[in-house]
Amino acid sequence: MQSAREQLALEMKYTAGPDSGLRDAAASENKSLPIHRWVPWIAGFSAQFVQDAIAKYLPSTKRTRHLVLDPFAGVGTTLIEAIKSGNGTIGYEINPFAALVASAKVACVEVTPGDLRAEIDAFRSAMHRFEAEVDKRYQSDPKTNLLEMEDFERVRPAQFKSRIPFFSPPVEAKFLYALVRTGALLEPDRTLFRAALGATMVSYSNYTYEPSLASRPGSGKPLIENASVALTVCRKLEEMATDIEWARQTYGYNWLGQRRQVRQSSYFDATLEAGSVSLVVTSPPYMNNYHYVRNTRPQLYWLGLLSNGSGQQLEQASFGKFWQTVRQGERVDLTFELPGLEESLGELRLKHPEKRQYGGAGWANYVATYLNDSFRFMKSLRIHLRGGGHAVIVIGNSIIQGIEFPVDRLLAQMAERNGLRVEDIHIVRTKRVGNSIIDSSVRNGDVNGHRGKTQLYDAALILRKS
């Protein structure tokens, strides 16, 4: 394979890397793996991909314990694999729901499975009793105010707004009852139960992931008039208990002896010791405007994870912010220079001026904000990596209003600017499904009448600090 430097200079097409030693990064594999399967998340890579990265770049872990960092940890795929490999790990995750799940996972072996199962049984019995009462009242009078059954107004998130009621009335009463019960649990059980509620709540709501959050009727699905919350939540909890038993048996005290931290904060605020990280395996948000904050509004609000105004702060501090956050603000310019980039951005800015912030100007603000954060990311990586340490970054290219931004190659150039060596870039997946920001005529290869060949792909960028 050509070196990345050559690829950058020659604008060559990448080849998939059969010799890269990294398995397919498709995160869908995680759905069938213990612990990883607890909560679906737009993950970037699979647990097997992380295992391979650790095996390749931290081969001598028997004698030395290393620190593995994921600056954009999501629900903790890298963190769990780092712990399993006998290394310490730290993850930064700005989204409180994802951080809650990642914390539940890294803490899970502290739970005694027998005690957890007893808690699940007690929860199930109480839920069944309550649900039977709700169903009885609802059947005899569908208009009855079920929220009066307990002091639910206290826990109901007043600021949560949705186009149609998020839960039907009986499901809402059942969910709130479950929520109140989990509030009385001790840690780490409390976090595990709340992760289970967050993981399942959309499935019995009137919303659905497609993969963005949409109402069920809007997605051609019927409303859910009534359902058992207990059944779904307890099934999830049982799955978690089984995985915890497996983790304790397989990894036991080794797990507990590791540094394993989840920081619910922005990586850009990290106070991590310089040179302390041996390996980074991460996948930052893509330049596709997937709105992690909006898509987790149900979990953030109903689990009480947002305080007043913190939703906006979350959007402001997110990597690349969001198109909705920056489109109508002041013009955003690049804070660094790369050949050709200013021109692409200028071209984008001039698209559809009549649409004002909804046209090129708004998109250029988003792209510039995203790339400025990418540059900051490379700067921080250089500080946190130790000499000889590697970073494996999974990222995709983007096509915005018909203009391709090869984010992987741009990141590689930014890395070099910041004194990191680009060891390799290889495609880990092609034909990634795009979303609405991509002009469909472009995706089909027809750019203003030209037959273009731009395709979406995910690439793994391998960096090394010398």
Ligand SMILES: C[S@@+](CC[C@H](N)C(=O)[O-])C[C@H]1O[C@@H](n2cnc3c(N)ncnc32)[C@H](O)[C@@H]1O
């Ligand atoms: C592609 S996902 C990573 C998923 C992860 N690989 C996993 O397996 O779950 C990107 C994550 O970055 C998080 N994020 C965005 N901005 C951040 C920031 N400034 N600091 C830390 N995390 C951030 C998002 O909330 C999202 O969970």
